[in-house]
Amino acid sequence: MSIEVRNISKSFGAFKALDKINLDLPRGELIALLGPSGCGKTTLLRIIAGLEQADEGSIILSGEDASHKHVRERHVGFVFQHYALFRHMSVFENVAFGLRVKDKKERPSEKEIRAKVTRLLELVQLDWLADRFPQQLSGGQRQRIALARALAVEPQVLLLDEPFGALDAKVRKELRRWLRRLHDELHISSVFVTHDQEEALEVSDRIVLMNKGRIEQIGSPREIYNEPATSFAYGFIGTVNEFRGRVEGNYVRVGEDLLPHGRTDLHDGSSVVAFARPHETEIVKGESREGVAAKVNRILNNGAITRVELIANGDARQGKKDYFEVEVTPADLAALELATGEHVRIKSRRLSLFGENETK
Amino acid sequence: MAGAAAHLAPHSGSATRFEANVATRDAPWVKYTVLTIGLTYFVLFLMLPLVAVFAEAFRKGWEAYLAALVEPDALSAIKLTLIAAAISVPLNLVFGVAAAWAIAKFDFPGKQFLISLIDLPFSVSPVVAGLVYVLIFGAQGWIGPWLSEHDIKIIFAVPGIVLATIFVTFPFVARELIPLMQAQGRDEEEAAVTLGASGWQMFRRVTLPNIKWALLYGVILCNARAMGEFGAVSVVSGHIRGETNTMPLHVEILYNEYQFAAAFAVASLLALLALVTLAIKTYIEWRAGLNSSVETSS
Numbered sequence: 001m002s003i004e005v006r007n008i009s010k011s012f013g014a015f016k017a018l019d020k021i022n023l024d025l026p027r028g029e030l031i032a033l034l035g036p037s038g039c040g041k042t043t044l045l046r047i048i049a050g051l052e053q054a055d056e057g058s059i060i061l062s063g064e065d066a067s068h069k070h071v072r073e074r075h076v077g078f079v080f081q082h083y084a085l086f087r088h089m090s091v092f093e094n095v096a097f098g099l100r101v102k103d104k105k106e107r108p109s110e111k112e113i114r115a116k117v118t119r120l121l122e123l124v125q126l127d128w129l130a131d132r133f134p135q136q137l138s139g140g141q142r143q144r145i146a147l148a149r150a151l152a153v154e155p156q157v158l159l160l161d162e163p164f165g166a167l168d169a170k171v172r173k174e175l176r177r178w179l180r181r182l183h184d185e186l187h188i189s190s191v192f193v194t195h196d197q198e199e200a201l202e203v204s205d206r207i208v209l210m211n212k213g214r215i216e217q218i219g220s221p222r223e224i225y226n227e228p229a230t231s232f233a234y235g236f237i238g239t240v241n242e243f244r245g246r247v248e249g250n251y252v253r254v255g256e257d258l259l260p261h262g263r264t265d266l267h268d269g270s271s272v273v274a275f276a277r278p279h280e281t282e283i284v285k286g287e288s289r290e291g292v293a294a295k296v297n298r299i300l301n302n303g304a305i306t307r308v309e310l311i312a313n314g315d316a317r318q319g320k321k322d323y324f325e326v327e328v329t330p331a332d333l334a335a336l337e338l339a340t341g342e343h344v345r346i347k348s349r350r351l352s353l354f355g356e357n358e359t360k
Numbered sequence: 361m362a363g364a365a366a367h368l369a370p371h372s373g374s375a376t377r378f379e380a381n382v383a384t385r386d387a388p389w390v391k392y393t394v395l396t397i398g399l400t401y402f403v404l405f406l407m408l409p410l411v412a413v414f415a416e417a418f419r420k421g422w423e424a425y426l427a428a429l430v431e432p433d434a435l436s437a438i439k440l441t442l443i444a445a446a447i448s449v450p451l452n453l454v455f456g457v458a459a460a461w462a463i464a465k466f467d468f469p470g471k472q473f474l475i476s477l478i479d480l481p482f483s484v485s486p487v488v489a490g491l492v493y494v495l496i497f498g499a500q501g502w503i504g505p506w507l508s509e510h511d512i513k514i515i516f517a518v519p520g521i522v523l524a525t526i527f528v529t530f531p532f533v534a535r536e537l538i539p540l541m542q543a544q545g546r547d548e549e550e551a552a553v554t555l556g557a558s559g560w561q562m563f564r565r566v567t568l569p570n571i572k573w574a575l576l577y578g579v580i581l582c583n584a585r586a587m588g589e590f591g592a593v594s595v596v597s598g599h600i601r602g603e604t605n606t607m608p609l610h611v612e613i614l615y616n617e618y619q620f621a622a623a624f625a626v627a628s629l630l631a632l633l634a635l636v637t638l639a640i641k642t643y644i645e646w647r648a649g650l651n652s653s654v655e656t657s658s
Binding site for chain 1: 547548550551552553554555556557558561565566569570
């Protein structure tokens with residue numbers, strides 16, 4: 001099922017959770033709603049499901065306006081962050097619930113229910129837990145049961161609200177991979193909410209990046225990572241070095257230092273934020289006017305790439321980001337002969353600039 | 361009352377662990393002093409009166425005991441008590457569930473006020489509660505003249521007694537359910553709705569099983585109070601023998617007439633009710649404890 005979000009706004013008192021959101025989600029994709037906490041992503045998900053009412057705008061499911069449809073008529077499967085399994089029912093009964101509450105004429109026979117629940121439990125690889133109660137399961141198992149329960153009613157779309165948020169790192173990674181595999185098998189349109197960029201980048205087909213009730217960028221994980229459209233997107237996804245300063249010709253003046261940039265459409269004197277990924281940043285030694293002065297703090301040498309952590313010199317930072325990170329190849333590292341505490345300069349071949357008040 | 365939900369889940373075993381540990385154990389004399397004080401108090405103020413009730417009731421033998429109970433006025437008092445409880449308990453059950461549901465699952469203006477208001481019958485003296493009804497429905501009350509014109513009797517009649525009983529037993533069920541339902545949140549209900557359950561299916565299959573032990577507990581306490589209430593009922597009853605006397609009122613009348621054996625015989629019934637209530641309550645706590653120990657054993 002395709003989901004269209006039209007002009008959705010929602011406020012909680014004076015707090016604007018969603019501000020005129022427009023979104024087209026085609027069928028069959030696994031989509032991540034990514035953003036920091038409080039950005040409105042969970043509210044948007046709950047509005048799509050019908051668990052929350054939007055102040056204005058409409059939700060169109062499969063081309064049909066569903067804004068005033070009851071939750072139970074929307075055919076969405078919802079998976080909650082804290083599982084929300086029925087605590088007094090066995091795992092089997094939890095999964096069977098959606099089938100048992102169907103109208104008499106639609107309700108499958110006891111035999112069909114048994115077969116279907118068993119099949120779903122096999123799908124989530126937990127058929128051996130059918131007689132247990134939710135409290136006897138681990139968090140990861142509970143969430144898989146919650147997913148099986150949601151799938152039992154054959155929803156048109158699957159909505160997952162921070163599905164792995166309450167799990168520890170290792171289980172999270174495992175379930176992520178498993179969710180991706182499951183999606184490749186079932187091809188059910190899915191939207192999941194997360195604040196974990198790594199999760200979004202790894203699992204989803206497309207990412208909707210949100211901030212303060214607005215959409216910052218929509219794109220594939222590659223696009224989001226490699227071509228961040230806004231300064232927020234740059235700062236939120238991946239590790240990044242951030243410089244704030246003013247434009248001076250072909251340079252950005254950061255404190256007393258000058259960073260070269262390639263853009264020509266900027267006015268002298270305008271405030272900008274410049275970003276560079278660690279692998280796009282380089283360290284230069286010796287007398288040079290170019291680059292931001294910094295001191296080598298730590299050299300982390302684990303793996304093929306060496307990460308060098310630097311501290312900005314006092315005047316350059318002005319209370320902004322203190323640390324820089326640069327990724328150096330072994331060959332470059334040997335040539336540089338870096339030592340901890342050494343004063344160097346950093347600059348970038350691929351500096352991305354955003355005006356202080358610019359969003360695009 | 362507010363703490364009642366807490367002792368639905370007793371923490372068994374922690375005392376034993378505390379005692380077995382040399383580092384946390386108290387000196388023996390502390391233990392025995394505390395035990396002695398506690399037990400003496402318990403015997404003096406709880407056990408002794410209870411034993412006295414039954415001893416006095418049977419003082420003149422079985423026949424006198426039975427005679428006091430089957431006497432017409434006593435039977436009518438028992439009947440009236442049962443009627444009052446049979447009406448007020450189901451009403452307060454429905455109200456309690458509705459109020460707890462509204463408070464736990466919805467946000468609305470005046471919610472905090474409603475929570476405080478539910479406690480009113482606990483904080484106000486039962487006598488005042490009775491007087492309020494007299495003031496409204498009595499001959500000199502607000503709608504008293506209208507009622508007497510239409511020949512409707514409320515004060516000094518069964519309806520008044522039922523009303524007073526409802527008032528004093530109003531909070532029991534709601535008070536048990538509110539903290540529990542607030543703690544459980546609405547995730548499970550939301551899950552049920554997304555799975556296609558109707559409002560009634562959601563309540564019967566998800567909400568009710570989750571609150572059933574607290575609900576039973578509230579009903580038991582509500583019933584005990586409904587049958588034992590004296591103050592409020594006394595004000596509105598008018599003490600008409602064989603007509604508007606409940607068991608507690610009947611006990612008082614017998615006692616004032618120096619019929620001690622008969623008074624204690626009826627009182628023993630009330631005491632028995634209390635014991636049965638305690639037994640059921642303990643059973644419910646034990647069952648609820650079993651449930652919660654399953655929940656925490658993961």
